[in-house]
Amino acid sequence: xAELLTRFPRRxxxxxxxxxxxxxxxxxxxxxxxxxxxxxxxDAAVKTELGTDPITLEMYAETGFPLAKALADEFSKQHxxxxxxxREDQFTVIVENAPRVLxxxxxxxxxxxxxxxxxxxxxxxxxxxxxxxxxxxxKFPASQLMQLRVGVGTRGTGSLxxxxxxxxxxxxxxxxxxxxxxxMTQPPATVVEFEQLLAKAKTAGVQPIMQFNKNTAGIxxxxxxxxNQFGDPTQVADWIFQKPGATFDTPAALKATQAIQKWAxxxxxxxxxxxxxxxxxxxxFQKGNGLFMFNGDWESANLDKGMPGNAGxxxxxxxxxxxxxxxxxxxxxxxxxAKAKNPDAAAYFLNWVHTNATARExxxxxxxxxxGGPSDLPVPAAAANTVLAETLKASQQLGAENGAVDFTxxxxxxxxxxxxxxxLQKLVAGQQTPEGxxxxxxxxxxxxxxx
Amino acid sequence: MTSALGSAxxxxxxxxxxxxxxxxxxxxxxxxxxxxxLYVLPALVMYAVFVLRPLALTIQYSLYxxxxxxxxxxAGLDNYLTVFTxxxxxxxxxxxxxLIVFFSFIPVALGLxxxxxxxxxxxxxxxxxxxxxxxxxxxxxxxxxxxxxxWLLSSNGLLxxxxxxxxxxxxxxxxxxxFDTALPAVGVIGAWVLxxxxxxxxxxxxxxxxxxxxxxxxxxxxxPVREFLAVTLPSLRQEIGVCLTVTIIAALASxxxxxxxxxxxxxxQTTVPGLEIYRLAFSxxxxxxxxxxxxxxxxxxxxxxxxxQRLTRGEKP
Numbered sequence: 227x228a229e230l231l232t233r234f235p236r237r238x239x240x241x242x243x244x245x246x247x248x249x250x251x252x253x254x255x256x257x258x259x260x261x262x263x264x265x266x267x268x269d270a271a272v273k274t275e276l277g278t279d280p281i282t283l284e285m286y287a288e289t290g291f292p293l294a295k296a297l298a299d300e301f302s303k304q305h306x307x308x309x310x311x312x313r314e315d316q317f318t319v320i321v322e323n324a325p326r327v328l329x330x331x332x333x334x335x336x337x338x339x340x341x342x343x344x345x346x347x348x349x350x351x352x353x354x355x356x357x358x359x360x361x362x363x364x365k366f367p368a369s370q371l372m373q374l375r376v377g378v379g380t381r382g383t384g385s386l387x388x389x390x391x392x393x394x395x396x397x398x399x400x401x402x403x404x405x406x407x408x409x410m411t412q413p414p415a416t417v418v419e420f421e422q423l424l425a426k427a428k429t430a431g432v433q434p435i436m437q438f439n440k441n442t443a444g445i446x447x448x449x450x451x452x453x454n455q456f457g458d459p460t461q462v463a464d465w466i467f468q469k470p471g472a473t474f475d476t477p478a479a480l481k482a483t484q485a486i487q488k489w490a491x492x493x494x495x496x497x498x499x500x501x502x503x504x505x506x507x508x509x510x511f512q513k514g515n516g517l518f519m520f521n522g523d524w525e526s527a528n529l530d531k532g533m534p535g536n537a538g539x540x541x542x543x544x545x546x547x548x549x550x551x552x553x554x555x556x557x558x559x560x561x562x563x564a565k566a567k568n569p570d571a572a573a574y575f576l577n578w579v580h581t582n583a584t585a586r587e588x589x590x591x592x593x594x595x596x597x598g599g600p601s602d603l604p605v606p607a608a609a610a611n612t613v614l615a616e617t618l619k620a621s622q623q624l625g626a627e628n629g630a631v632d633f634t635x636x637x638x639x640x641x642x643x644x645x646x647x648x649x650l651q652k653l654v655a656g657q658q659t660p661e662g663x664x665x666x667x668x669x670x671x672x673x674x675x676x677x
Numbered sequence: 678m679t680s681a682l683g684s685a686x687x688x689x690x691x692x693x694x695x696x697x698x699x700x701x702x703x704x705x706x707x708x709x710x711x712x713x714x715l716y717v718l719p720a721l722v723m724y725a726v727f728v729l730r731p732l733a734l735t736i737q738y739s740l741y742x743x744x745x746x747x748x749x750x751x752a753g754l755d756n757y758l759t760v761f762t763x764x765x766x767x768x769x770x771x772x773x774x775x776l777i778v779f780f781s782f783i784p785v786a787l788g789l790x791x792x793x794x795x796x797x798x799x800x801x802x803x804x805x806x807x808x809x810x811x812x813x814x815x816x817x818x819x820x821x822x823x824x825x826x827x828w829l830l831s832s833n834g835l836l837x838x839x840x841x842x843x844x845x846x847x848x849x850x851x852x853x854x855x856f857d858t859a860l861p862a863v864g865v866i867g868a869w870v871l872x873x874x875x876x877x878x879x880x881x882x883x884x885x886x887x888x889x890x891x892x893x894x895x896x897x898x899x900x901p902v903r904e905f906l907a908v909t910l911p912s913l914r915q916e917i918g919v920c921l922t923v924t925i926i927a928a929l930a931s932x933x934x935x936x937x938x939x940x941x942x943x944x945x946q947t948t949v950p951g952l953e954i955y956r957l958a959f960s961x962x963x964x965x966x967x968x969x970x971x972x973x974x975x976x977x978x979x980x981x982x983x984x985x986q987r988l989t990r991g992e993k994p
Contacts, residue, residue, distance in 0.1 A: 257749040258738060258964075322959035325746045344962065348746045440854060441940045498832040500943040501854025640961035651943035655856050658944075677742070677963075 272356045273570040274577075281571050282309045284334040286327060289314045291524075291558070293391055293593035294338070297579055300588055308571060321639075325350060333565035335572040341636050342387050342561065343468065346376040352562040354386040357573040365600040366580070367625065373556060373632050382467035389576040390557025392595035395621040395630075396447065396522040397541045397553055399529065399613065404432050404517045405538070413540035415547045417455060424494045427517045435489070436516025438507035439499040442635075442642060443650040445486060447520035447554070450634050451542040452482035454552035459631050466637045468675060474634075474668040483653065483660035490654040500651050508532075522554075523617035526594040530612045537613040541620050541629075551623065555630035557598065590614075596621040638674045645670035739968035745958070749965070756969035765945055766953070766970065770977070772860060773929045773949045777981070779864025780871055780928035785920050787868075788875030789913075793905055795876075796883045808880070811873045819870065823937030826866045827853055830938075853939050859946045866934050871927060875920045882916035883909060918989025922982050929978050950974045 287294035298310040313334070315323065321340040327333065328350035345351050358364065363371065363386075370393065377384025400410075408430050414420040427434040438444035454462060457478025465472040489495060496502055502510070511519045512532040520542075529537040541551040562572045579585050580599035587606040589597035594614055596605060605622060608615040624630055635642040645667045652658035658666070739756055743749035760766050791811070798804050814822065829835050830852040837849035852862040890908045899907060910917075932951035935941060941948035941956075950970055958967035 257741060257751065258734075258743055259745075259747050259749045318960075325744075325962065329746050344744065348744070350746070440942060498851030498854050501831060501851035640963075643956060643960050648942065648944045648948075652856075655943055657856055674961075 272360050272573070274357075274360050274574065276305055276308065276571060276574050278307050280307050280309070281568050282311055283336060283568055283571055283575065284332070285310055285312045286320065286334040286337040287312055287314050288317045288320060288338045290316075291338070291593075293558070293589065294560075296588050296592045297391060297585055298575075300584055301575055301578060304582075304584075308575075328563050328565065331565075333563040335563060335566040335568050336560055336575065337563060339388055339559040339561045341639050342374070342376055342559070343379075343381055344639055345561075346387055350564055351387045352564050352566060352569055354389070354562065354573065357577070358386050361573070361577045363577075363580075365602070366598065367601050369625075369628060369630060370557070370598050374559060380468045380470075382463065382469075388557070388559040388561040389580070390598050391560050391579055392558045392589045392593035393555065393598045393621070394522045394524055394558060394595045395541075395553055395555045395617060395624055396451075396520070397539055397617070397620055398451075399511070399519045399521055399525070400538045400540070401511070401514060401517055401533070402536050402538050404514065408432060408517065410517075413538075414543050416543050416549075417452070417545050420543055423517070424489065424492070428493060433496060433516045434494040435496075435518045435520070436507055436511045437495050437499055437520060438502045438504050439495070439651055439654060440501055440503045440506075441647075442504075443647040444502075444504065444507060444520070445495065445499065445650050445654060446633075446635055446642075446646050448489070449482050449486050449650065450554055450631075451520060452485050453479050453634070454554075454631060455542070455545045455549070456481045459552045459629070462634065463631050465671075466632045466634060468637065474671060475664050479664050479667075480660055483663045486650075487653060487660050491656070495654060499654055523595045523614075523621065524558075524593070526612070526614040526617045527592070528594075530614055535611060539613050539616040539620060541624060550629055551627050552629040552631060553620075553624055554633045555621070555624060556632055556636070558593070558595070590618065596625075638671060640674055641667070641671055644674075735968045735971055737968075738964050739972050741965045743964045744962040745964045746962075752965055756966045757973070759966055760969050760973050768945055769948045769950055769953050770973075772945075772947060773931070773974075773977075775860060776864055776867065776928040776931060776949065777925055779861070780867040780931065781921055781924035783864075783868045784871040784875045784924055785917060787872055788879050788920065789910075789917075791872070791876045792879035792883055793909060795880060808877060811876045813873060814870045815873045815877075817870075819933035820937050822866065822870055823934045826869075826934075827938045830862055853947075854943055856943055856946055859939055859943060863935055863938055863947050866938060867928065867931065870934070871924050875924065878916050878920055879913060882913045886912045914989050918985055921985050921989075925981050925985070926978055929974060929981065 283298075285294065285298060295310075295312055298312060302308055302310060317338070317340075320338055324337065324340055325345060325348065328337065328345065329348070339345070339351075342351065371386060371389070372382055374386055374388040374390070375382060375384045376387050398413075400413075404427070408423065408426045410423055410426075414423055424434040435448065437448065450462070457476055461472070461476055461478065465474055490499075496510075496516075507519065508521075508525060508528070510516060512529065514533075523539075526539070541553050544550060544552075560576065562569050562576075566572055579589070580597065581603065583606075586597040586599065586603065589595065590606045590608055594617065596618060605618065608618050635646060649658055649663050649666045653660070653663050738749075740752060740754070741749040742752040742755070795804075795807050795811075798807060831837075832849070832851040832854075836852065840846060840849045850858065852858045886908065890912070891904060894904050894908050930951050931949050932955070935947055935949050935952055936955075939947045941952050951974070954967045954971050954974070957963045957970065
C-alpha cells in the first residue's frame with residue numbers, strides 16, 4: 227500500500243486525475259442542497275378524528291427515555307388500529323441525524339427534537355398551528371408551549387412546531403444523610419445560604435457538589451442557575467431565543483462565572499470534573515459521594531430506585547430571601563415531520579398525551595416529569611416520600627411562579643459543543659478568566675447567528 | 678504486500694519490451710488492453726463510486742457555505758481561509774502534529790528495540806506466543822481500547838492506585854481530564870495500539886536479512902550496537918518507511934481513541950482534525966468548513982507521507 231503512493235506510474239496518475247476531474251464536473255454542475263421552501267404554509271384543513279383505518283406511526287425517539295415507548299404502548303391499547311414503529315438513538319445521535327432523517331423519503335411521523343430553529347428554517351417540521359386551534363391547546367398555560375414556538379429568526383414567539391412528552395424541571399438534588407451530617411435542616415433560602423452549606427460540607431470532608439464536566443459541560447447547570455438569579459431572567463431567555471441585540475456579555479453572566487470560578491478554586495466541584503461524564507456523576511452521587519448534584523427531574527425515578535428515601539430536591543434559591551424561583555425547564559420536545567405520512571394521527575397522539583388521564587399518569591410514573599396540558603387537569607400524584615414527588619411539586623411551584631427558562635445550551639445548534647463546553651472546562655481548570663469566558667461564548671453565538 | 682507491488686512490471690516496462698508495432702500487433706495489443714480494462718472494471722467502478730466521487734464531492738462542498746440540507750451559498754476559498762486563520766482550528770491541527778510523536782516515533786523506536794530483542798526467538802511455539810501478544814492491541818477494536826484505557830487512567834483507576842500504593846499519591850490525577858496531561862495520555866494509548874503493528878512488521882523485515890551479513894559484521898569485530906546500526910537499520914529501511922507511513926496517517930487522521938477517551942476535551946486540548954470535521958459537519962452543520970478542513974487534512978497527510986516514501990523507497994544495499 228505504501229509504495230503505491232509514489233510508485234504510481236505517471237500514466238495512471240494522469241488517468242486518476244482525469245477520473246477525478248470527471249467526477250468533479252459530474253457533481254459540481256449544481257450547488258449542493260435543495261430549496262424546500264414550497265411547504266411553508268400551514269395546512270388549512272386538519273382532522274381531529276383518528277378514524278378506524280389501520281395506521282402505523284413511525285416514531286424516532288431517544289434511547290434511555292422509556293416514556294415515549296410506554297405512551298405509545300398505552301395508545302395502541304386504547305386505539306387498536308394504531309401501531310407504532312419506534313426507532314431509537316442516543317440523543318446526541320438524533321441531534322446529528324435529525325435534519326437528514328427529516329429530509330429523507332422515509333421521514334418519521336413523530337420525532338424527538340433538538341433545537342428547532344434550523345429545522346424550521348429548512349422547512350423540515352410541520353407547523354402545528356392548525357392543530358393548536360383545532361384541539362384548543364390555547365387552554366394550556368401559554369408559557370408551557372412558548373419554547374416550542376419559532377418565528378422569523380427567533381424562538382419563543384411565532385408558530386408552534388413541537389409538543390412535550392413531559393415537561394422537565396431542573397434544580398438541586400441533595401443527599402439527605404450527608405445534609406443532616408453537616409447540619410442542613412431545610413433547603414437553603416438564598417444563594418449565600420447555599421454557599422455557606424458548600425463551605426460547611428468542604429470543611430466536613432464531604433464533596434460539596436458532584437457535577438460532571440466531560441463530553442458536555444455539566445457545570446453549565448450551576449452556572450445558569452446562578453445567572454438566572456443574578457439578573458433579569460428575561461435577558462437570559464431573550465438570548466436563548468435569539469432576540470435581536472441580546473447578548474451573553476452581561477453583568478449577571480459575569481457574576482455567575484466569577485462564582486463558578488470561586489467554587490472551582492475552593493474545591494466545591496470534584497477535582498476530576500473534566501474527566502467525569504454524566505453517567506459517572508449520577509453513579510457517584512448515588513454512592514453517596516457528593517452533597518449536591520445539579521440535575522433534572524428525568525433522574526428522579528432512577529434516584530428513587532438507586533438511593534430510596536435518601537434523595538431530596540429543591541429549586542435553586544433566589545439571591546435574596548423570598549425572591550422568585552427561576553429554573554431551567556424544558557419540554558421533552560417532539561415534533562411532526564413536514565414529510566409525515568400520518569400528521570393527523572401524530573397530532574392526535576400528542577394531544578392525547580397531554581389530556582388522557584392514563585397517559586398523564588404514565589408521564590409522571592415513567593417519565594418523572596410534569597405531564598403539562600390544560601391547567602384545569604389535575605397532576606397525577608407520585609408516591610409519598612419519593613424525590614419524584616418533590617420534583618413534581620417543584621415543577622408546579624415553578625409554573626405558579628412563572629419562573630421557567632430554557633437552557634442556555636439550547637441557544638444555537640453549536641453553542642454547547644463549540645463554546646460552552648470547552649470554555650467551561652478551561653474555566654474550572656484555571657485556564658480561562660470569567661471575563662474571557664463570557665466574551666468567548668458571546669463571540670461564538672454572534673458567529674453562528676451571522677451565518 | 679509491498680514486495681508484490683514492487684516486483685510487478687510497470688506500464689513503461691511493458692512498452693519497452695514490445696517489438697516494433699505492426700498493424701496486427703497493435704490491434705492485438707489494443708484488444709488485450711481492452712480485456713484488461715474489463716477485468717479491472719468492477720473494482721474501478723467501486724473505486725470511483727466510493728472513493729473518487731466522495732473525494733470530488735468533498736472538494737466541491739469545501740467551496741460552499743452549506744448546512745447539509747438547505748440551499749448552499751458559493752463561498753469560494755473562504756472556508757480555507759477560515760481553516761488557516763482560526764486560532765482554534767490551527768491549535769487542533771497542531772494537536773495532530775504532536776500526536777505524531779506518540780503514534781509514530783515512539784512505536785517505531787520502541788518497535789525497533791523490541792524487534793531486535795525478540796528477533797532470535799521468532800521461530801517455534803514461543804515465537805508465535807510473543808508475536809500474538811505483541812499484535813494483540815492491533816486486534817482489539819479501538820473503541821474497546823479507548824474505554825479500557827480511560828478506566829485505567831481515571832482518577833481512581835489502576836495507574837493512580839499504583840501511584841498511591843508506592844507513595845506517589847501527589848502525582849496522581851485524572852490523566853485524561855488534566856490540561857497538561859490529556860494529550861500525552863491520549864498519545865500513550867495510541868502508542869500502545871500501534872507498537873504491536875510496528876514490532877511485527879520490523880520482526881518480519883529482520884527475518885529476511887541475510888545472516889551472512891551479521892556474521893561478516895561480527896568477524897569485523899562489531900558489537901550488538903554496531904551490528905544494529907550497520908546491518909539491521911539499513912536493511913529495514915523499507916519496513917521503517919511503511920511503519921512511519923501507516924502510523925503518521927493514524928496520528929493525523931485519529932478519531933476513535935480521542936472520541937472515546939476524552940471527546941476532545943478538556944477545552945480543545947485533545948481535539949484532533951478528525952473529531953472536529955465530524956463535529957463541524959454533523960453537530961454544527963457547517964458542511965463546507967468541515968469539508969475544507971478534511972481537504973487540508975488530506976493534503977497534510979500527503980505532505981508528511983510522500984517525503985518519507987521518497988526517502989525510504991531506495992533499494993536495499
